[in-house]
Amino acid sequence: MKRKILSPPVLLLLPAMIIIVAVILLPLLLSLYTSFTPFKLTRPDTFYRFIGLRNYERLFTDVYFWAAFGRTFVVLTIALNVEMMLGLGLALLVNRAIAGQRTLRTIMMFPMMFSPILVGFQFKFLFNDNIGLVNNALQSLGIAQAIPWLVDEYLALFAILTAEIWSSTSIFAILILAGLMAIPRDPIEAAKVDGCTVWQTFRHITLPYLMPFMFIAMTIRSLDIARAYDIVQIMTAGGPARRTELLWTLISRTGYVDANMGLANAMAYISIFLSIFFTWYFFRKLMAARRYMGGAQ
Amino acid sequence: MAVVTLEKVVKRYGPLDVVHGIDLDIAHGEFVVLVGPSGCGKSTTLRMIAGLEDISDGTIRIGDRVVNDLPPRDRNVSMVFQNYALYPHMNVAENLGFSLKIANRPKDEITQRVAEAAGILGLDDLMDRLPGQLSGGQRQRVAMGRAIVRHPDVFLFDEPLSNLDAKLRTQMRTEIKKLHQKVKTTVIYVTHDQIEAMTLADRMVIMRGGQIEQVGSPMDIFHNPANLFVAQFIGSPPMNLADGVVTDAKTVRLENGMELPLTADMAGRVAAGTAVVMGIRAEEMVFEGHGDAGAQSTRVDITASLSEPLGNESLVFFEFCGREWVCRMFDPRPVEPGESLGVHLNMDRVHLFDKTTEIRL
Ligand SMILES: Nc1ncnc2c1ncn2[C@@H]1O[C@H](COP(=O)(O)OP(=O)(O)OP(=O)(O)O)[C@@H](O)[C@H]1O
Ligand SMILES: [Mg+2]
Numbered sequence: 001m002k003r004k005i006l007s008p009p010v011l012l013l014l015p016a017m018i019i020i021v022a023v024i025l026l027p028l029l030l031s032l033y034t035s036f037t038p039f040k041l042t043r044p045d046t047f048y049r050f051i052g053l054r055n056y057e058r059l060f061t062d063v064y065f066w067a068a069f070g071r072t073f074v075v076l077t078i079a080l081n082v083e084m085m086l087g088l089g090l091a092l093l094v095n096r097a098i099a100g101q102r103t104l105r106t107i108m109m110f111p112m113m114f115s116p117i118l119v120g121f122q123f124k125f126l127f128n129d130n131i132g133l134v135n136n137a138l139q140s141l142g143i144a145q146a147i148p149w150l151v152d153e154y155l156a157l158f159a160i161l162t163a164e165i166w167s168s169t170s171i172f173a174i175l176i177l178a179g180l181m182a183i184p185r186d187p188i189e190a191a192k193v194d195g196c197t198v199w200q201t202f203r204h205i206t207l208p209y210l211m212p213f214m215f216i217a218m219t220i221r222s223l224d225i226a227r228a229y230d231i232v233q234i235m236t237a238g239g240p241a242r243r244t245e246l247l248w249t250l251i252s253r254t255g256y257v258d259a260n261m262g263l264a265n266a267m268a269y270i271s272i273f274l275s276i277f278f279t280w281y282f283f284r285k286l287m288a289a290r291r292y293m294g295g296a297q
Numbered sequence: 298m299a300v301v302t303l304e305k306v307v308k309r310y311g312p313l314d315v316v317h318g319i320d321l322d323i324a325h326g327e328f329v330v331l332v333g334p335s336g337c338g339k340s341t342t343l344r345m346i347a348g349l350e351d352i353s354d355g356t357i358r359i360g361d362r363v364v365n366d367l368p369p370r371d372r373n374v375s376m377v378f379q380n381y382a383l384y385p386h387m388n389v390a391e392n393l394g395f396s397l398k399i400a401n402r403p404k405d406e407i408t409q410r411v412a413e414a415a416g417i418l419g420l421d422d423l424m425d426r427l428p429g430q431l432s433g434g435q436r437q438r439v440a441m442g443r444a445i446v447r448h449p450d451v452f453l454f455d456e457p458l459s460n461l462d463a464k465l466r467t468q469m470r471t472e473i474k475k476l477h478q479k480v481k482t483t484v485i486y487v488t489h490d491q492i493e494a495m496t497l498a499d500r501m502v503i504m505r506g507g508q509i510e511q512v513g514s515p516m517d518i519f520h521n522p523a524n525l526f527v528a529q530f531i532g533s534p535p536m537n538l539a540d541g542v543v544t545d546a547k548t549v550r551l552e553n554g555m556e557l558p559l560t561a562d563m564a565g566r567v568a569a570g571t572a573v574v575m576g577i578r579a580e581e582m583v584f585e586g587h588g589d590a591g592a593q594s595t596r597v598d599i600t601a602s603l604s605e606p607l608g609n610e611s612l613v614f615f616e617f618c619g620r621e622w623v624c625r626m627f628d629p630r631p632v633e634p635g636e637s638l639g640v641h642l643n644m645d646r647v648h649l650f651d652k653t654t655e656i657r658l
Contacts, residue, residue, distance in 0.1 A: 186378050187383070187384050189349050189382065190384070192368070192369040194375070194447070195400055195447075205384060
């Protein structure tokens with residue numbers, strides 16, 4: 001007699017499960033394990049030395065790590081907020097355009113079409129203190145001194161943020177525009193008759209309608225920006241002297257340049273919490289905003 | 298006091314005129330219904346009064362103010378939309394109180410007025426629900442409540458009942474009528490349903506193609522339609538029509554050769570030789586043995602093609618003069634298709650319309 005070991009549903013899902021285990025779960029476990037070893041890429045034998053939480057203990061007192069952590073948090077917060085405000089403004093403007101809206105929409109998406117690496121190079125050139133366009137323009141306006149855009153800590157972060165915001169505002173703009181175009185006309189007209197000014201209509205009717213779209217954009221971007229390594233790496237590579245070090249440049253340098261894979265993985269696991277925190281936060285907001293929009297006519 | 302006056306009001310969309318200079322005076326507290334076929338400009342007219350559409354030409358006055366260039370919020374009107382247009386993220390109480398909150402009214406005044414409106418409309422148990430959690434009829438009532446909390450000068454209704462099922466529609470119709478008797482505010486109500494128009498209106502405005510065809514009380518319009526269009530549009534089943542010519546012998550000769558005697562009064566008004574369309578309502582014809590069509594009646598013989606029993610009466614369809622006619626049979630008996638019947642037409646209630654101008658003679 002043949003005994004059924006696996007039920008058909010499990011059997012059918014098995015190939016997918018095996019692939020998921022092979023490409024996601026195994027690497028994840030492996031990297032988690034290495035974060036408990038002093039694993040160095042140059043010395044394979046270290047892979048088998050288990051040192052418990054030593055990497056983590058070291059990180060908790062590592063000033064550079066926490067500086068990068070804090071900086072990343074600030075950059076994330078500023079970037080997401082500015083991108084959302086600009087995206088909202090852009091979407092509102094494009095939505096008001098009577099003619100040429102399609103063209104505008106396409107133009108608006110241009111920044112999304114460039115590789116972040118190219119964006120990085122472009123802005124590195126723009127902000128170069130000798131030959132950069134920005135200083136050049138300032139000079140023609142009569143500001144004689146060359147501004148060290150990519151050298152000073154705050155200016156460099158500002159330059160990085162500018163590049164980041166330039167390349168990603170359109171994602172917000174597109175998603176919010178989609179929301180704007182989906183808004184029914186009736187409640188807005190009802191609000192007008194109910195005595196709302198243009199601003200009140202926006203504040204009380206349009207904005208609540210847009211909230212789910214904004215939070216979707218936020219959620220997507222919070223995942224996105226937590227991996228936005230390219231622009232920073234190209235523009236400053238975390239330097240000079242670690243002044244613009246963000247988590248992802250720090251981790252990649254620790255892992256690949258210093259070959260300290262175990263420590264890098266420990267950093268990565270700590271910083272994942274940052275990502276998860278942002279994503280969870282926006283996702284909860286999204287759910288709350290969607291609750292009433294969902295069932296409405 | 299809110300008298301609403303429209304003077305030569307025009308609405309243009311580019312080169313296209315959709316409202317052709319209409320004039321209308323609406324008295325304070327009056328219930329006026331705009332009615333007409335789809336696309337005739339009823340909603341456009343209403344939206345111009347509300348301020349949701351610009352006025353291309355002419356003047357609209359509410360009270361003694363010209364409101365042409367005032368934004369909706371300065372007109373003190375409230376509007377009930379066809380699909381209710383509730384604010385989906387606010388619960389019923391917030392929906393009702395929204396306009397007062399925007400107007401910065403004190404909290405307890407808002408609470409009190411919202412409660413008052415909720416009481417009138419029976420919404421007390423629903424105050425915490427979101428619009429998505431209400432049935433169509435309940436949403437409808439919230440939309441009306443939102444309109445009445447404001448104590449506006451004018452209520453504007455744009456087909457507020459058309460999304461409801463037949464039974465609820467009848468019920469809400471009655472409630473709107475009662476509401477109007479209670480609050481005594483000017484109402485302008487748009488519908489394409491002529492029964493709704495007849496039952497609700499103090500005065501009816503019949504529109505077609507951006508123009509007003511006739512203004513009058515429901516009974517007046519029903520009995521004295523100004524032209525062929527109004528005659529056909531108002532009344533159910535629609536008026537029966539036949540083409541013909543008025544003769545010297547004070548009769549009208551129909552296309553099928555039949556000659557019907559006109560009343561002396563009618564014959565005096567219409568010159569012999571005029572090409573006309575004769576109209577008579579289904580109620581003004583009586584089947585032989587089913588009642589009395591009055592002293593001025595004349596008998597014609599017809600062959601029934603179909604009968605629709607409605608219980609207390611039947612509608613009997615037959616072909617007459619190349620058109621389909623329908624007549625009510627009171628105190629009905631079964632009628633077989635193909636059966637020959639005699640019908641008495643009450644010639645006192647026959648209308649004649651000029652064939653070219655379509656104006657009633
Ligand atoms: N934005 C617009 N641009 C061009 N034409 C329009 C526009 N809005 C409405 N119209 C036209 O104006 C005419 C009147 O429209 P309106 O909505 O007032 O009709 P209505 O009488 O309310 O019809 P219904 O009973 O179907 O609601 C229609 O022929 C319509 O096609
Ligand atoms: Mg309409």
